[in-house]
Amino acid sequence: MTTIEEKLEENKRTLNKVQTPPELEDRLRKALQKVPAKKRNTNRAKTWIVSAAAAIVLIVGTYQYPAFAYFGGKLFNKVELNSLTFSEVAEQGYGQAVNKSKTFDDGTVITINGVIADDNALLMYYTIDQPAGSVLDDDGFVRYSTNKIKGFLTDSSILGGGGNFSKDKTQFVGVDKFKAISPFSRTLTVTFSERLENGEQVTYPISFKFKANKAMKSLLKENISKSVSVDRGEVHYDSITASPTSTIVKGHYEMDDQELPRFSVKTKLYVNGTEVKTWGMREHLSQDTGILEFESEYDVLPTDKLESVELVLENFSGFQKVDKPISLASPSDQSIKVGTEKLWIRSVTKTDTGYDIVIARKEFVLLERDNIAIQANGKTVPVSSISTSRPWDLKNGNILWEQTYSFNTTDKPELLLLEGFEYIKTYDKTITIPLEK
Incomplete structure (x- = not known):
């Protein structure tokens, strides 16, 4: 079973997937299969650093900072x-x-x-x-x-x-x-x-x-207490605090299976219809509740005249169910559409111990061992081993990632039995934050 530390590490390594430098992409993908040892970044001299799994202890009270004029x-x-x-x-x-x-x-x-x-x-x-x-x-x-x-x-x-x-x-x-x-x-x-x-x-x-x-009083401090339904659970937005140094949105995840989500939530903040720049995100596991909580940090609000404030859950962990078996009769480099994603059955090869099947996928589409099997001569055969991922360059500007799935059977595989797969799903769901008039 994946440990909490491994889940948090995986979340940390997928927060900025779009901005990941090319030379780090291979390490990131491998981390989704096997989490490496944690590294500590000690260089604070040049860039802002945000810990992806920092523990946060906040003391809540009725005291308000004295007002300080903007x-x-x-x-x-x-x-x-x-x-x-x-x-x-x-x-x-x-x-x-x-x-x-x-x-x-x-x-x-x-x-x-x-x-x-x-x-x-x-x-x-x-x-x-x-x-x-x-x-x-x-x-x-x-x-x-x-x-x-x-x-x-x-x-x-x-x-x-x-x-x-x-x-x-x-x-x-x-x-x-x-x-x-x-x-x-x-x-x-x-x-x-x-x-x-x-x-x-x-x-x-x-x-x-x-x-x-x-000190300076916050420009906006509101309890949100709203949630968005996602595959296998809900993302809860708890509060927003906009101060002269930053804007913080706090929330937590409640997943149906009590497991930690594989990918972190990405939320956009809009003020008066204009997007506010995001600076990163932190997650931590509450010692009191065992629930994974998050903080999304944004720039300061662009105005003190607030007409509308909205949060948009852009993407988060998704689970795509596969309703029917996938034929292994004619492997090729042609894609097979499953929901909004695609898979490629590149080859089916007989080996000394059974059969190897090479399956390719897009980045951040994850095929879990427990969800994969084959049907061979009427029998269900579980996967025995999975290789590390490796790039498949399509020579058109796109790179997919393939892995070899090995099965111990002397019978030729007929069907790929895939329960489903995890991926980063686009939700684009909006929450409007009520403002006191």
Whole structure:
């Protein structure tokens, strides 16, 4: 049986299927058959990183952040917040200045310049200054890292980070994003780590006073409590919180067979009819309920004048039933249409131990071992082994993926008995979020 960790890993590796670089496609497809060991990405210096299976702990209360006026009605998008220095943000009336520094043993100085906090996240703006006569480089920068912010009712892990080097490489100006903190916190502590050349790690905590009255209230915070029926279950959308740092939609899956979905949901967000850019998704298994929950993150809302907000479940795991056996009498490279998908029976070959059948399919169409058998001389023969997937180049710009399915029988196969297969199904179902007038 597939473990929870394997399912989560599979989900993680299929979140961005359209954008997957060509050189990684083979690894991704193989991962759907056999999950490799997890790898940790430690380079936070250049791109925003979103964990695909991060555990999320949110403290729910009635306390609201004090209202903070949106400067001239302007809302930052995520790219702007990531690229601006804190001084530029503060010029427009945002955030809380901190200006607390810590000097490392080697003379490196890290300074927390300021923070922006809201219902979705805390952004921490900081600088790393090198001692006189030394410079930072890409390899050297990964020596420094943060992972959590702690305080009263707060233990918030990092979600990602980014920044830029100065022209002379003596300073790095960065911003890290953490999970939302408790507004009841009055003192926050960030622990910076340095990895030494001998492999040891030293830590340097920096504490500062947190002023909740410098935080910003959410533009939109609504319980959705709506679901969409999908093959083998439902996708539930629980809430949406739109703040000046991001927009978060939370939900969970409820599957009929209690299994975790093979593929993750892809949801689009529309505000006043315009699509809001998506930044990724995280999933985690609730320890309390055993239900797989998800968070979809989007850019900040493009306006504070909301006329309509809609979610569109674009695609998710689907299961295509196969109603009748597939003939193996004349294998060829011609496709066989099954529902909205296609299969190719490329060859049926006798071997020393039985018969091998080569079946090709499109990417992310998955034929499970338990759903495959053949009929030979009136007998049902289960599959004995399945090869790893390999590319089949159609020489027309399309690449399919084929596998060899082996059966231990001396009788020639007549029919392929396929109960069904999992695939990424297009749903395009819309949920309208009611807005308070």
